[in-house]
Amino acid sequence: MMMMQDVWTQLGPTIATIMFAWTMYQNYFPHELRGHIRRYTDKLVTYFYPYMHIIFHEYETDGWFERSKAYVAIERYLSKNSSTQAKRLKANVVKDGQSLVLTMDDHEEVTDEYKGEKVWWISSQQIANRQTISWYPREDEKRYFKLKFHRKNRELITASYLKYVLDEGKAISVRERQRKLYTNNKGDGGYGYRRRMWSQVVFEHPSTFDTLAMEPNKKQEIMDDLQTFSKSKAYYAKIGKAWKRGYLLYGPPGTGKSSMIAAMANFLQYDVYDLELTAVKDNTELRKLLIDTTSKSIIVIEDIDCSLDLTGQREKKKDDKEEEVKDEKDAVKEKMKNREEKKQSEVTLSGLLNFIDGLWSAIGGERLIVFTTNFVEKLDPALIRRGRMDKHIVLSYCCFDSFKVLANNYLDVESHDHFPEIRRLLGETNITPADVAENLMPKSSKENANTCLERLIKALETAKEEAKLKAEEEEREKAEKEKEEKNKEAAAEEANNTDTVNENGKSESNIVKENPEGNVAKENGKSENNGVKENDDISKG
Numbered sequence: 001m002m003m004m005q006d007v008w009t010q011l012g013p014t015i016a017t018i019m020f021a022w023t024m025y026q027n028y029f030p031h032e033l034r035g036h037i038r039r040y041t042d043k044l045v046t047y048f049y050p051y052m053h054i055i056f057h058e059y060e061t062d063g064w065f066e067r068s069k070a071y072v073a074i075e076r077y078l079s080k081n082s083s084t085q086a087k088r089l090k091a092n093v094v095k096d097g098q099s100l101v102l103t104m105d106d107h108e109e110v111t112d113e114y115k116g117e118k119v120w121w122i123s124s125q126q127i128a129n130r131q132t133i134s135w136y137p138r139e140d141e142k143r144y145f146k147l148k149f150h151r152k153n154r155e156l157i158t159a160s161y162l163k164y165v166l167d168e169g170k171a172i173s174v175r176e177r178q179r180k181l182y183t184n185n186k187g188d189g190g191y192g193y194r195r196r197m198w199s200q201v202v203f204e205h206p207s208t209f210d211t212l213a214m215e216p217n218k219k220q221e222i223m224d225d226l227q228t229f230s231k232s233k234a235y236y237a238k239i240g241k242a243w244k245r246g247y248l249l250y251g252p253p254g255t256g257k258s259s260m261i262a263a264m265a266n267f268l269q270y271d272v273y274d275l276e277l278t279a280v281k282d283n284t285e286l287r288k289l290l291i292d293t294t295s296k297s298i299i300v301i302e303d304i305d306c307s308l309d310l311t312g313q314r315e316k317k318k319d320d321k322e323e324e325v326k327d328e329k330d331a332v333k334e335k336m337k338n339r340e341e342k343k344q345s346e347v348t349l350s351g352l353l354n355f356i357d358g359l360w361s362a363i364g365g366e367r368l369i370v371f372t373t374n375f376v377e378k379l380d381p382a383l384i385r386r387g388r389m390d391k392h393i394v395l396s397y398c399c400f401d402s403f404k405v406l407a408n409n410y411l412d413v414e415s416h417d418h419f420p421e422i423r424r425l426l427g428e429t430n431i432t433p434a435d436v437a438e439n440l441m442p443k444s445s446k447e448n449a450n451t452c453l454e455r456l457i458k459a460l461e462t463a464k465e466e467a468k469l470k471a472e473e474e475e476r477e478k479a480e481k482e483k484e485e486k487n488k489e490a491a492a493e494e495a496n497n498t499d500t501v502n503e504n505g506k507s508e509s510n511i512v513k514e515n516p517e518g519n520v521a522k523e524n525g526k527s528e529n530n531g532v533k534e535n536d537d538i539s540k541g
């Protein structure tokens with residue numbers, strides 16, 4: 001006990017002397033001189049100290065409000081090691097409160113191993129020595145990760161380990177993130193940094209390729225295509241193409257276009273940006289929206305044909321095809337009417353083409369652009385040519401294969417006595433998967449597979465009957481129209497004939513009028529007369 005007291009008695013003045021010397025050094029040594037001394041001590045330390053450090057700041061100097069992507073990726077990467085090694089942990093909520101990510105707290109250290117070499121990660125924070133109060137807490141606390149490794153591993157760490165950490169971290173973020181459904185705000189969504197181009201909600205659509213009713217081969221082809229795309233980063237780079245792909249989904253209403261987009265997003269684990277073109281002010285805003293999207297996303301423009309008056313050409317086509325698509329048009333009449341009211345946007349076709357494959361479209365990569373339409377024939381060919389819309393997928397009326405998927409989904413039935421009849425009826429009439437699904441869905445606890453299938457058979461028979469009546473009606477209308485046309489032609493011909501007769505009469509009467517004295521011969525022989533006159537003149541001359 002006495003010995004300890006002795007030590008303290010001796011240590012006290014020594015500490016006091018060191019403190020005094022440090023204060024003198026700080027107060028009276030010129031700044032430049034201190035800089036020199038620091039440099040030499042650093043060199044000395046480096047000479048004997050075998051390790052190197054790399055610092056990763058949480059906020060980059062030019063990024064005011066966004067955390068550095070590298071910092072976030074490292075944080076995610078280290079979460080696995082942190083939860084087992086660090087003594088103090090921070091819990092961050094992800095997936096909108098559904099799960100937690102544990103990261104190491106400030107001034108904690110964890111180790112990692114790469115190709116047999118050990119590295120250290122230290123989480124630190126610098127507290128700024130400021131006299132003023134900042135509105136932004138992060139200005140005072142600057143967090144960073146410090147990576148420590150042996151000098152001999154410099155090449156390994158900088159060339160390969162860091163890339164590995166960032167890729168892994170990003171992959172973990174993608175796996176753990178809650179996917180979002182974004183929609184664009186109208187131009188008044190705030191100012192400056194507060195201005196958000198997109199509003200977001202959690203994407204929770206349950207549609208998958210399993211629940212999607214379509215021919216199995218076609219479905220597999222689409223899934224393969226998507227899978228190949230998502231793994232082709234290097235290939236796209238090699239062929240010099242931006243890493244994006246366009247899909248055009250077309251077909252009558254209720255055939256599963258929107259359901260397929262949701263299935264695509266769920267299959268690839270992508271976010272969805274639902275772009276409402278009519279709310280975009282002009283081409284500049286369209287470009288800003290594009291820049292504000294992230295990779296691993298699907299940008300969707302639904303009902304592209306009624307979104308904007310993209311070309312005069314399209315309007316003309318609309319008139320031509322009007323009759324042909326009359327019935328389908330009824331179904332989307334309301335949709336178009338609503339859009340019609342909103343046609344104040346100045347987005348042009350060329351703006352949209354640039355959006356799809358201009359220079360800006362390559363930013364970020366790994367993006368799908370999907371257009372849907374009920375009337376593919378109305379779209380400008382430039383908009384849907386390959387390279388812009390690479391894959392054209394038609395979604396059509398329900399076939400027997402599609403029905404089987406729906407029966408399995410809705411009723412857990414793989415085969416049934418009613419199937420052959422349904423197969424026959426599906427071959428004879430057009431019904432959308434949406435209508436089939438509605439008929440298959442039990443409406444009360446008393447309904448079973450049999451009642452639902454019977455309801456579908458009735459609906460199919462009704463649809464068939466209606467189609468027959470409609471065809472007859474159309475036939476009648478066509479015949480009437482033809483008759484009307486013929487009558488019109490006949491009337492026109494008759495009118496023409498009458499005109500010709502009148503025309504002749506008119507010329508006669510004109511002659512009579514021009515020659516009130518009734519000197520027809522004189523008129524007919526005008527040249528003669530003239531000649532005579534000329535001759536007269538000559539004779540005169």
Ligand SMILES: Nc1ncnc2c1ncn2[C@@H]1O[C@H](COP(=O)(O)OP(=O)(O)OP(=O)(O)O)[C@@H](O)[C@H]1O
Pocket residue numbers: 211212213214251252253254255256257258259260373374433434435437
């Ligand atoms: N191919 C399909 N597979 C499974 N369900 C489908 C399919 N088609 C339609 N449905 C059902 O019908 C409903 C409407 O389908 P969806 O919204 O995908 O049609 P759409 O083609 O996008 O129609 P619109 O052209 O009017 O936008 C869906 O909620 C779904 O339940």
Ligand SMILES: [Mg+2]
Pocket residue numbers: 257258259302372
């Ligand atoms: Mg739709």
